[in-house]
Amino acid sequence: MERTAQELYGDDPQRADAEVFGRRGALEGTSLQVMQAAVGAPIPAAATLPPGILPAAFARPGALKLLRMPGKAALLLHDERPICAETPEVLLDEAVTSAHVMFVRNNGGIPPEVADPQSWRFTVEGEVQAPLSLTVGELQSRFPVVTRQLQLECGGNGRAFHQPAARGNPWGNGAISNGAWTGVRLRDVLLAAGLKPGARFTGHYGADPHLSGAAGQVSIARGMRIEKALDEDTLLAFGLNGAPLPNLHGAPLRLVVPGWPGSLSQKWLTRIWVRDVPHDGPGMGGTSYRVPVHPIIPGGAHDGRDFVELESMPVRSILTSHAHGTHLPAGTRHLDLRGAAWAGDLAVQAQHVSLDFGATWQKMALFPAANRHAWQRWQGRVTVPADGYYELWYRATDSAGRMQPHQAANWNPQGYAANPVSRAAVFIGRTLAVSA
Template sequence: MVRRIERSVQELYRDDPERADALAFGRRGALKGAALAAMGGAVGAAIPFGGSMPQGTLPALFSRPAAAQSGGPALLDLPGKGPLILQGERPLNAETPETLLDEPVTSARNMFIRNNGGVPDAAADPRAWKLVVEGEVNQRLELTVGELEARFPVITRQLQLECGGNGRAFYQPQARGNQWGNGAISNGEWTGVRLRDVLNAAGLKSSAVATGHYGADPHLSNEPGRPAIARGMRIAKAMEEDTLLAFRLNGAAIPQLHGAPLRLVTPGWPGSLSQKWLTRIWVRDKPHDGPGMGGTSYRVPVRPIVPGSSNNGRDFADLESMPVRAILSSHAHGARLPAGTRALDLRGAAWAGDLTVRAVHVSVDFGASWTAMQVADPANRHAWQRWTGRVALPSDGYYEVWYRATDSEGRMQPHAPPNWNPQGYGGNPISRAAILVG
């Protein structure tokens, strides 16, 4: 006779959280009595609002790894950079923990890293770096960084720069690519010249409809002349006020890792359009078709597809303005606070691509009620908006801070990432941070 050994709920949550969740909630869909006590044991504290936890909701402590926990994500160890979450080494990609984004203007140290190929050698003379503008223009231009700065008005803007795959980790089933949480975002202060001023100097032909961008970053294959990525955008976006050819970040030279000596900054749209180590802009008479364009690359379904299904992207559309999202920068997921803490003073940031943020709300009772936060105006268009506020806690225990933003057109972050797609673009669900008090 084989003796069957039952696992405790704590062990189930450690080893098989989905089954533990089903057993804890049972058929009635609410945590009560022994089930509530058992889940409290699993998370390490009483759950004051456990009765409000929606059925089928895994505790954030188990469904979202915390960097401070044993077995959490690996961290980057690189001179000049903060302890970013390492997403990949070849190419190098690293995400900024939300608590490192507690700066109104993101420092170069805490800026996320997104590469598609290798990092080129630094320019011997940054001001002599050349940019070519050609294609559907009346006059081909070849300009150095020094000439750009001398010939065109120089402006400075705080601009959001966000990876198109930000939030990919929230999709189920898992989508392809680096499993970004919310931290593939920055709000640096960029200095440069407007792309539109340069395009106007070249003279756009009536046939000009899109741009194509090329940089000096080598393809991972090291094949000569093969671009690592070459994306492009509609001329309308290229001609916007805030689309820059940037040569300074936060008042200093752009770090090599972030595109020195010249990069595009195309705020509000996927960061892949902000070509680093920029060498060429090709004005096209049709949508650009370089690497990173077409198919499922930076594109989302026009009509929903079956999650987990394969698709060639024929009926997809380019991802342009990024969806609304909020981050919590004052408290780390998995944080432990002193016993007797009865209020949380919260702060963070929110943004909405080409739009602005109308509201940010926070819940500490699993979404049963929501508290409005104070949302500051952006420093300028395409800058993120800081938010602050306070929520009360009735006792010690396990809490989840749920935070969501609403954009200027009334679109709110959904409870689940929308519009599943093979490469996980546009995933912006309500976020949850686990907090233990006492």
């Protein structure tokens, strides 16, 4: 080969695959040496490496900016205006996600911090018998206050796995958190307002200013079916992890709509409009937070006419014990793995890990959720036969029997609901000397 394997895989993965695997479709002899030189280490499971799959070692993203903000960890910064930052999976290695490591997803600007959170007021109006105007203090005194561990996930989590690339921030798996949210149930407030027979949907509004600076222009206003609004885990939250809600995460009051796209969990909440028709605010309709009913040709232009709302998020898992690209000492023969899994409104029934490129899978110990809509932690030990290059493939299966697919499915223009099997490269022992 007149070019190194590293150069070839970096510039033309398909050609590299053809040259490395050849007609036999297997790694052996010179081809195996080429691939090992490309990844920089021996590949003990090379016999089961499938053609057509770019080794995870080559899939490292380019240098990303890091979020530099008081009170926040060094998250991966996808956008500065509005601020959108992702949590590396290894920073999610705790049962309850700390506020400083929670991902950040905004659609507009960040309102200034409120001096008196107790006086913050929001309204409930529309298809209700008795419209309400309540302060946070009145919410706390009038309705039962509850604390629930709840998953909060961006609808575009996993977008980077869609091929061809979709529009929007290239989230990996880290637009997820599992905080302990304190607030009152939205259900209790809606029932106090008295729902009319036509109350079928909600619309949500917040105080985040539009990026244009135009007064009165709404950044985002999404809504949901009334059934989800009446779910016991849909909260009007004013606390997080035993402390007041941080301004960056929606203080003094926000919605938390667990298991559905995080865009429904309106920050800096000012108004809930109960409607008899689906909400039509910014962020609704077309291809916004909607997915195709039937598969479409990837990369094509679509207006969303035959799309439906993305509601319960698909099953997904993360690996929190080992970062992608981890190097471990020579002679390491056991890996103690940990992570989390969740499945929108459903539960997770199984978690598996593969060390041989998906040829075989080992079941991990899966722990019950703290409550409905909380994620589930998992752990397990795998044995490696020798030093070299490995890929940890990890996948979850939900309570309906659906497991993470090997490739992102149901391509859509804005890249929602991509949840393929995830892969993390791990190097054990010495790496090979690779010529420049």
